[in-house]
Amino acid sequence: RLFSSEKLTQRDHSLPNPSWSKDLRLLFDQFMKKCEDSSWKRLPSYKCESSQRVQDFKTHFLDPKFMNEQTVHGQLFTRSFEDGLGFEYAMFCNDAEKRIVCLFQGGPYLQGVPGFLHGGAIATIIDATTGMTALLAGGIVMTANLNINFKRPIPLCSTVVLNSQLDKVEGRKFFVSCNIHSVDGKTLYSETTGLFIKLDPDKRLK
Numbered sequence: 001r002l003f004s005s006e007k008l009t010q011r012d013h014s015l016p017n018p019s020w021s022k023d024l025r026l027l028f029d030q031f032m033k034k035c036e037d038s039s040w041k042r043l044p045s046y047k048c049e050s051s052q053r054v055q056d057f058k059t060h061f062l063d064p065k066f067m068n069e070q071t072v073h074g075q076l077f078t079r080s081f082e083d084g085l086g087f088e089y090a091m092f093c094n095d096a097e098k099r100i101v102c103l104f105q106g107g108p109y110l111q112g113v114p115g116f117l118h119g120g121a122i123a124t125i126i127d128a129t130t131g132m133t134a135l136l137a138g139g140i141v142m143t144a145n146l147n148i149n150f151k152r153p154i155p156l157c158s159t160v161v162l163n164s165q166l167d168k169v170e171g172r173k174f175f176v177s178c179n180i181h182s183v184d185g186k187t188l189y190s191e192t193t194g195l196f197i198k199l200d201p202d203k204r205l206k
């Protein structure tokens, strides 16, 4: 049991699975090609990160009072749905340009109004993408502010492209912007600005 559940948490969810649309696979292949000269890198994604930065977060910022028999089973929200039903996505980063592109397909369990994605689901994938943009630049960060302009509704089960960019760094403040376009680039679905704060080692999260 332990072995299989351990195997489960180490599955890299940002690789194609049968629920991926043709569009998502095509875009994925295009970005995998961009990785060949190492200008772009695919970011792996697990249900439960066991990376050094998570260890650092737990050591330096997490008050043990927040870890109990329930929270110890915590797993990444965006990786907590069966294949195809929730967030299907793969992120690629370009360190030189301080950019992340996220290829995203929102499944049927993310519905808001019938036929379209829930605004909170859109905010989630934006938070994950902009958060990762800030995290790669600044280490352990948390979202302080996320301003989203929803320009057009995103059809449920469609594939879209998030483009996230680090705009400015002021001390512990990381300013990120992100837009969401259709695969053909013709439709702008949303525009976001976000502020991420690099956690202060002298302050535990309360």
Ligand SMILES: CCCCC/C=C\C/C=C\C/C=C\C/C=C\CCCC(=O)SCCNC(=O)CCNC(=O)[C@H](O)C(C)(C)COP(=O)(O)OP(=O)(O)OC[C@H]1O[C@@H](n2cnc3c(N)ncnc32)[C@H](O)[C@@H]1OP(=O)(O)O
Residues within 6 Å of the ligand: 049, 051, 053, 054, 057, 076, 127, 128, 129, 131, 132, 135, 139, 140, 141, 142, 143, 144, 145, 171, 172, 173, 195, 197, 198, 199, 200, 203, 205
């Ligand atoms: C990173 C986690 C561990 C590693 C995980 C690794 C892998 C996981 C894999 C994938 C996950 C995907 C992405 C991962 C990326 C990010 C993590 C997810 C992001 C989130 O989903 S996280 C949840 C939502 N998030 C919160 O739950 C935070 C609640 N919040 C707080 O915990 C505090 O609020 C905090 C810590 C944010 C700041 O607290 P603090 O005490 O450190 O800083 P302080 O208040 O002193 O502010 C310093 C300067 O920022 C200015 N400032 C602050 N807030 C501002 C605002 N709203 N507007 C304008 N300016 C603001 C001040 O004005 C001052 O500016 P100045 O220096 O100029 O005076």
